[in-house]
Amino acid sequence: MLRRIVSLIVLVWLLGFIWFAIALPGPLDAAKSDGVVVLTGGGGRIGRGLEVLEKGWSRKLLVSGVDREVRPGEFQAEYKVPPALMACCVTLGFQSVDTRSNAREAADWMAKNKIRSVRLVTTDWHMRRAAMELGGLLPDHVEVIRDAVPSQPSLRNLFLEYNKLLARTVQRMMGQ
Structure with a gap:
C-alpha cells in the first residue's frame, strides 16, 4: 500500500x-494597466518593462530588486531612459532580495500609487510563483496581468x- x-x-x-x-507563460501585447512591475534577475525583463511604459500601456514603472549600488543616473544611462520619463514614471526599488520581498515591495508601491491593475514582468519560468506571491498580497479588486519574458531555462x-x-x-x- x-x-x-x-x-x-x-x-x-x-x-x-x-x-x-x-x-x-508567454509575453503579452497591448493590454493596458495602471502600472508595470519588473522583477530584476533575468535578461530582457527591464527592457520589456521600459517598452511597456514607452508604448503607453502603463503609466508608471517599478523596477523591484535593484542592487543598492546602482544610482538612478546609472540606470537611466544603461537603459537609455529619456530624462522626462525617468523623472515622472520610473521608480527603482532597492528593498527586495528575493521573490517574496519583490512582492512586498511591489504591493507597497502599488498601494502608494493607487495602482488597480498591474502588468507583472518577469521571466517565463519565474512567472507563476511571482504572480502567486504578488497576488497573495493584493486586495481582490487589483488585477495582475502576466507578461512573461521568454527564455531558454x-x-x-x-x-x-x-x-x-x-x-x-x-x-x-x-x-x-
Whole structure:
C-alpha cells in the first residue's frame, strides 16, 4: 500500500513538472494597466518593462530588486531612459532580495500609487510563483496581468523553480 501511495505522489509530481516545463507563460501585447512591475534577475525583463511604459500601456514603472549600488543616473544611462520619463514614471526599488520581498515591495508601491491593475514582468519560468506571491498580497479588486519574458531555462532552473512553487503553495495553504 505504501509503495502505491509513494508511486502516486511521484507520478503526480512528475506530471506536474512536465506541465510546468512545457506550458511556460508567454509575453503579452497591448493590454493596458495602471502600472508595470519588473522583477530584476533575468535578461530582457527591464527592457520589456521600459517598452511597456514607452508604448503607453502603463503609466508608471517599478523596477523591484535593484542592487543598492546602482544610482538612478546609472540606470537611466544603461537603459537609455529619456530624462522626462525617468523623472515622472520610473521608480527603482532597492528593498527586495528575493521573490517574496519583490512582492512586498511591489504591493507597497502599488498601494502608494493607487495602482488597480498591474502588468507583472518577469521571466517565463519565474512567472507563476511571482504572480502567486504578488497576488497573495493584493486586495481582490487589483488585477495582475502576466507578461512573461521568454527564455531558454536549463532543466536545473526548471526543477528548482517548480519545487519552490510547490513549497510556497503548500506554505500558503498552511497559512504561512
